[in-house]
Amino acid sequence: MFNKRTKIKALLSHGVVDQEVVVMGWVRTFRNNQFIALNDGSTSQNIQVVVPLGSVDEALLKRITTGASLRIEGKLVASLGKGQSVEVLANLIEILGDSDAEKFPLQPKKHSLEFLREIAHLRFRTQTFGAVFRIRHALAFAVHQFFNERGFVYLHTPIITASDAEGAGEMFRVTTLPMDGSAPRNEDGSIDYKEDFFGKSTNLTVSGQLEGELGAMAFSEIYTFGPTFRAENSNTTRHLAEFWMIEPEMAFCDLEDNMNLAEAFVKHLIGYAMEHCADDLAWLDTRLAEEEKQKPQQERQEMGLVEKLKFVLDNDFERITYTDAINILLQSPAYKKKKFQYEVAWGIDLQSEHERYLVEKHFKKPVIVTNYPAKIKAFYMRMDDGCEPGKETVAAMDILAPGIGEIVGGSQREERLERLEARMEEFGIPVEEMSWYLDTRRFGTVPHAGFGLGFERMVQFVTGMGNIRDVIPFARTPKNCEF
RNA sequence: UCCCGAAUAGCUCAGCUGGUUAGAGCAUCUGACUGUUAAUCAGAGGGUCGCUGGUUCAAGUCCAGCUUCGGGAGCCA
Numbered sequence: 001m002f003n004k005r006t007k008i009k010a011l012l013s014h015g016v017v018d019q020e021v022v023v024m025g026w027v028r029t030f031r032n033n034q035f036i037a038l039n040d041g042s043t044s045q046n047i048q049v050v051v052p053l054g055s056v057d058e059a060l061l062k063r064i065t066t067g068a069s070l071r072i073e074g075k076l077v078a079s080l081g082k083g084q085s086v087e088v089l090a091n092l093i094e095i096l097g098d099s100d101a102e103k104f105p106l107q108p109k110k111h112s113l114e115f116l117r118e119i120a121h122l123r124f125r126t127q128t129f130g131a132v133f134r135i136r137h138a139l140a141f142a143v144h145q146f147f148n149e150r151g152f153v154y155l156h157t158p159i160i161t162a163s164d165a166e167g168a169g170e171m172f173r174v175t176t177l178p179m180d181g182s183a184p185r186n187e188d189g190s191i192d193y194k195e196d197f198f199g200k201s202t203n204l205t206v207s208g209q210l211e212g213e214l215g216a217m218a219f220s221e222i223y224t225f226g227p228t229f230r231a232e233n234s235n236t237t238r239h240l241a242e243f244w245m246i247e248p249e250m251a252f253c254d255l256e257d258n259m260n261l262a263e264a265f266v267k268h269l270i271g272y273a274m275e276h277c278a279d280d281l282a283w284l285d286t287r288l289a290e291e292e293k294q295k296p297q298q299e300r301q302e303m304g305l306v307e308k309l310k311f312v313l314d315n316d317f318e319r320i321t322y323t324d325a326i327n328i329l330l331q332s333p334a335y336k337k338k339k340f341q342y343e344v345a346w347g348i349d350l351q352s353e354h355e356r357y358l359v360e361k362h363f364k365k366p367v368i369v370t371n372y373p374a375k376i377k378a379f380y381m382r383m384d385d386g387c388e389p390g391k392e393t394v395a396a397m398d399i400l401a402p403g404i405g406e407i408v409g410g411s412q413r414e415e416r417l418e419r420l421e422a423r424m425e426e427f428g429i430p431v432e433e434m435s436w437y438l439d440t441r442r443f444g445t446v447p448h449a450g451f452g453l454g455f456e457r458m459v460q461f462v463t464g465m466g467n468i469r470d471v472i473p474f475a476r477t478p479k480n481c482e483f
Numbered sequence: 484u485c486c487c488g489a490a491u492a493g494c495u496c497a498g499c500u501g502g503u504u505a506g507a508g509c510a511u512c513u514g515a516c517u518g519u520u521a522a523u524c525a526g527a528g529g530g531u532c533g534c535u536g537g538u539u540c541a542a543g544u545c546c547a548g549c550u551u552c553g554g555g556a557g558c559c560a
Contacts, residue, residue: 029521029522031518031522032516032519032520033516033517035519037520045533046520048520050519066510079518080518082518083520101511101512102493103493104493105494106510107494107510107511109495109521110494112494112495112496114552115495117514118552170558186529207560232558232559233484233558234484234531234558236485236555236557237555238559238560239559240560241558243560244560246560279549298554404560406559409560433515453552467553
């Protein structure tokens with residue numbers, strides 16, 4: 001019975017007028033005791049179901065409320081009213097599931113994002129979140145398409161890990177030991193993880209990169225795309241405790257190749273969304289424009305959402321070295337007028353305000369900053385040759401996007417064993433425990449590079465959503481693990 | 484974690500320098516209308532003013548602490 005149904009997207013795009021159809025979906029609004037706006041999630045568009053006057057008894061009519069699920073048999077006809085080209089003239093209406101109008105929290109009106117966040121289990125049924133999560137899906141698909149077309153192998157790196165060497169942040173502990181104080185102890189009073197499930201201390205992964213490198217040393221190119229966990233007490237619009245990250249890793253690849261791939265990748269994702277999610281982007285574009293109107297003129301974005309995406313697609317990303325970036329900042333009017341809260345000097349880590357200045361004020365487009373000081377970057381990044389003593393840099397690159405900040409972080413990896421070991425020692429990383437990683441450098445090491453792209457930040461960028469909690473179905477953040 | 488701000492009806496918000504019975508729009512319910520586009524019109528119901536304590540003759544309003552939420556910063560993707 002159900003497989004006879006036509007999805008609303010199909011009906012609206014290529015439905016044949018005067019044909020008998022079956023549609024199913026949820027009621028968005030019911031106007032005039034006669035017009036049902038029905039949505040099944042296949043598109044942001046609703047289909048209008050017309051209930052012929054007097055054809056349905058009062059009791060059933062009263063059950064057609066916002067949120068109720070319906071099965072409609074009827075005929076697709078050209079619409080008499082404005083606002084839609086076709087509609088379904090119903091001859092049978094079946095209520096699949098009632099929705100108590102007094103209790104269902106979604107109303108046919110504009111709700112705040114904050115309120116919808118509290119009812120995240122229902123917010124998919126709104127226009128905005130429908131659009132956001134259809135786009136999220138499209139982007140996920142485009143990730144696989146991009147790498148598949150280029151011969152990358154999708155490698156499933158582990159989620160539970162024993163290495164805490166990446167140093168990408170605080171980790172969530174994974175254990176089956178009792179938490180009531182009765183866990184087995186060593187002689188010095190510390191917990192004896194030899195008795196734990198894995199026989200050692202384990203955590204949730206903060207990055208699949210190190211394992212990814214192992215794959216790249218066999219398949220040439222791999223990528224990972226999976227959940228990542230950081231136990232940082234971050235309370236911002238761009239951090240989650242559980243998020244999804246894409247990490248390609250390429251053998252026979254240097255920093256420039258890495259940048260070229262990252263830029264092509266970001267553009268592919270944007271282009272895919274623009275091609276396949278035009279409806280949803282148009283809705284979000286309008287929503288954002290209305291939001292912008294509420295803001296004072298100075299704080300408004302110069303470009304609309306679609307305009308911004310097109311602009312990013314059509315222009316090369318600016319590529320500058322960290323040293324150039326510092327010089328630009330030092331010569332900026334903002335610096336001279338002492339507008340920066342944090343100091344600017346070679347060797348500092350770029351602060352949010354500095355990145356924003358470069359991206360939003362100076363270049364007004366995505367910027368790739370390269371060759372950061374070695375001291376502020378991770379141990380595995382390749383030391384640049386021929387540096388002035390005291391000004392050693394590494395082959396790192398960050399892509400900074402307007403409004404989001406760092407969307408990609410990557411580097412060419414240190415492939416020279418002695419150099420890598422020296423760096424690990426410097427960073428206090430136990431070389432013996434990482435022997436498996438160092439084997440890549442012992443046996444057929446090659447120049448290689450890779451990067452990590454925060455998937456939610458990419459979804460934020462494409463959808464224009466300001467808060468990262470609104471682009472993941474169920475956000476996990478400090479003090480919040482609902483649903 | 485730090486800084487700033489907020490918390491009043493189901494939702495969005497108003498409530499002035501403390502003053503007697505806390506309002507509006509939307510939603511809901513009842514009725515009317517019927518080619519509507521967040522339908523419209525008339526009426527009704529709906530409140531522990533986040534929590535705890537304090538100041539005062541009197542607190543939604545002032546003060547302190549707590550909780551939650553939002554914005555910014557740090558950590559990063």
